[in-house]
Amino acid sequence: MSSDDDERNMMIITLFNKGLKQKEISCALNSYGHKISERHLRRVLKLLGLKRRCPQRPFTEIHKAVESEMKQWSPEQGIRAMVKRVRDVRGVRPCYRDDVANIMRYMDASGLQRRSPGKKKIPRRNYISRGPNDTWHIDGNDKLKFFGMWIHLGIDGFSRKVLWLKVGTSNRKQNFVARYFFEAVQEQGGCPQMIRGDRGKENLVVGQMQMAFHMRDLGNQAWRCFRMGTSVHNQRAECFNSILKRTWIKKWLTTFEAMMESGILELDNPVHINCLQYSHLPLLQRDLKTEQTVWNTHDIRKQRNAPGPFGKPDLLFTSPPPGMSFESLWGFIFLFVF
Template sequence: MSTERNAMIQFLFCNGFKQKDICLMLASKGHKISDRHLRRLLKLLGLRRRSPQRPLREIREAVQSEMRHWSPDQGIRAMLKRVRDVRGVRPCYRTDVAEIMRDVDASGLQRRSPGKKKIQRRNYYSSGPNDTWHIDGNDKLKFFGMWVHLCIDGFSRRVLWLKVGTSNRKQRFVARYYFDVVVELGGCPRLIRSDRGKENLLVGEMQTAFHVRQLGDQAWQCFRMGTSVHNQASF
């Protein structure tokens, strides 16, 4: 039975069937084996998909040629794709490209290592009080029916409002928080920084309207939207 099974495995493997399909076809013939057992049998029979002969010289030449026009931020995976798909060098494996790049660009690999990819914290600068206000909302308590909205002054870190309400997704709610503080302080900031949430659009329109007389067509620059994580860095 093992001879018949091995012959069937060799026939299916040489005809390009995948290991999963081979197991299913063997099971249909009464030879039920696991994927792990099949891999063991393939190894014993000397059946391998990959050719042991790899054009290392052509791979090295392709890598060196690509390195001349290479971005310093690109790594092994991108180089492997270039060598395979653009240069057409096959068979080519990741280990081959990694070893060659380690010889050719050792400093680049070290610079791109996971330990070197830490985001550099930048210094935050503000010209003075009421120069920049940062606004943001928090939904972590929405399970309890509470939505938090916050605004701070970037220079003094003064909390201008910290409101808990039934929503921080409604534009009129956030606009009311903003308007009340403007009335209380008797003025508005030079710049407001927020994320791209729709709840901040009405605040942006009000902020722009307050600066139209002074800035004219450039009043839109007094309201800036960006990613929330960058805005939270100021908090």
């Protein structure tokens, strides 16, 4: 037997032990210059004594290997991953999927039930808020930015009441967002305990204002009153943005796209964009005001496995359910603006 055959056989043994199928082994050998057909490969595997099926299997070793792996096993991994660990990592062969499945049925019965098709669910954490004005969530919506219009909103985390819903020529300018926040503070008579926003420069002035409002009571710890993070953790604002996208934003996107198709609107023409802003910003603000009013007076229905609270956002904001210490939170959270 030549040295090339020895090298090829060693590669076949290595690839076979990694769990590759015959077609995959043949393709891998061809890529390394060892051209071999699948029929010839089967003859070589038989000469080397490599086979997947065997009536005599080391059940005791398979059981010990599975038991050892279960001590450091991830709860999200199943039978196929265990077969790979036992057969390819620990080298227990031959090892069938049914052998491992029978062992895991009584060693990890709850895990198999949880991972079965239709039963596996994404684990979700419950949103917890101590009461109204505990956390305000702020976020921007850029779905209409190509038409020169940006939307910004603020929502109370406990009651889900929309505190402001504004449309303007930008939601990236710090003074725009700061004005929305300050108007809400004046309307409510104070500021919340915490504000949750995205990592953007537009929120810097809001963060400075929030810390200034709390500086008298908290001192150097006032920075805790403003929290920044990714959008996926800004649940309340992102949820309302998704609802807004399916309703009013979709309506205006359809209108603007129809104007583009008819040749009335050209996005690369700044005059057209300025005219669109002049004529349609009041209309958008009217629709958003209507949406804010309707949302704040709609019923949040009870949901299974959801902690609540449930009811109308306006009522939850002004009169929270029993057990929520609204009065003490109001006195602790709100710092009046002089």
